[in-house]
Amino acid sequence: MAMTEKQGGSDVRANTTVATPVHQSGAGELYSLIGHKWFCSAPMCDAFLVLAQTNDKLSCFLVPRWREDGTKNPIHIQRLKNKLGNKSNASSEIEFRDAHGWMLGEEGHGVRTIIQMVALTRYDCMIGSSALMGQAAKEAIWHTSGRSVFGKNLHQQPLMKNVLADLAIEAEAALAITMRVSHALDNLDDPKQAALVRSATSIGKYWICKRAIQHTFEAMECVGGVGYVEENVLSRLYREAPVNSIWEGSGNVQCLDLLRVLHKEPETLQALMAELEQARGQHPLLDKHLEQLNVAFKDSENIEMRARQIMEQLALAWQAATLFIHGEPLIAHAFADSRLSTQGFHQYGTLPCHIDCDAIIQRAINQ
Ligand SMILES: Cc1cc2nc3c(=O)[nH]c(=O)nc-3n(C[C@H](O)[C@H](O)[C@H](O)COP(=O)(O)OP(=O)(O)OC[C@H]3O[C@@H](n4cnc5c(N)ncnc54)[C@H](O)[C@@H]3O)c2cc1C
Structure with missing residues (x-):
């Protein structure tokens, strides 16, 4: 999961990552995400649940590591966190640069x-x-x-x-x-x-x-x-x-x-x-x-x-x-x-x- 941003961990409604429809908008549709997540553990995963804003409505997206055409989805790992413990679980800061993801659930129902x-x-x-x-x-x-x-x-x-x-x-x-x-x-x-x-x-x-x-x-x-x-x-x-x-x-x-x-x-x-x-x-x-x-x-x-x-x-x-x-x-x-x-x-x-x-x-x- 990638929810937490610098300005909002407990309060995810403060998230600023933005998702824009690639073709059509709504549940199940493909979006492009731009933004930064301050914490994303296990960044080597094949897919992530990500919260992002669509028209100021917080929605949930399934963001894969690879795009449908086999190219890498642009999710950039900026650095790994140097943590007190929990060392064998990599935690990272990531950036989405036009990363593709499908909307899960209804628009604006991201938290739910x-x-x-x-x-x-x-x-x-x-x-x-x-x-x-x-x-x-x-x-x-x-x-x-x-x-x-x-x-x-x-x-x-x-x-x-x-x-x-x-x-x-x-x-x-x-x-x-x-x-x-x-x-x-x-x-x-x-x-x-x-x-x-x-x-x-x-x-x-x-x-x-x-x-x-x-x-x-x-x-x-x-x-x-x-x-x-x-x-x-x-x-x-x-x-x-x-x-x-x-x-x-x-x-x-x-x-x-x-x-x-x-x-x-x-x-x-x-x-x-x-x-x-x-x-x-x-x-x-x-x-x-x-x-x-x-x-x-x-x-x-x-x-x-x-x-x-x-x-x-x-x-x-x-x-x-x-x-x-x-x-x-x-x-x-x-x-x-x-x-x-x-x-x-x-x-x-x-x-x-x-x-x-x-x-x-x-x-x-x-x-
Ligand atoms: C090792 C590690 C791995 C992580 N991995 C991930 C990950 O994979 N994906 C992800 O999305 N996040 C991840 N996180 C982030 C984590 O979920 C957040 O750090 C956590 O939810 C707290 O958010 P915050 O850091 O923004 O703190 P804040 O939201 O600033 O909260 C600070 C303190 O204030 C308290 N607080 C908040 N609101 C209130 C209130 N209304 N009244 C009283 N007290 C309040 C909180 O309980 C907390 O103690 C990870 C964190 C760690 C440490």
């Missing part, structure tokens, strides 16, 4: 058309960040189980056990909601599943991608100094983590999208709340949390200002509910006891003392 792919790539971000956390937790457990410090292996020391178990819980909770969205995506014919996808993807994209950044750092710290050097995979996982949060709609954009969809499509809120309500009665802290959520939704004052608070409350409730409904009770209870408690610690390794860290670590190794 391209959002079908964007919604799936937002889901990809959930998968990617869940996978980063899964690998990070396992690397940390594996390393500490072979590292002896002060006469005992690290993974047997109470404080390290707390950190490792906490990382394992987070990774499993992330995977649980990612798989829940997979199930909904596989059943889009069911209107309730389709409605759930529209809110759940924003929540998952926002929350998992942000949690992965702190998570991969904490796993790196478990490995110590060797985790920080490039020979070890943890430094790479850490550098990879932030991109999933920034691209395909950054954190605030996910929050605003969620507010918009809940406001405009009331069936989405109903589907989401029905999903959460299935877990009512499983844990007193979850029940209390659901009450607080209901109050938060009733109050529309300053809702944009409070959007991250609501997003976080929803994410925690949904992760807990998913673990109780579909997951392992050991993890579900540990998640609720640690994440829904009013104590609100901010770092990993702050699980309450009654949690069976050995069992959680063992489960993470076996998975």
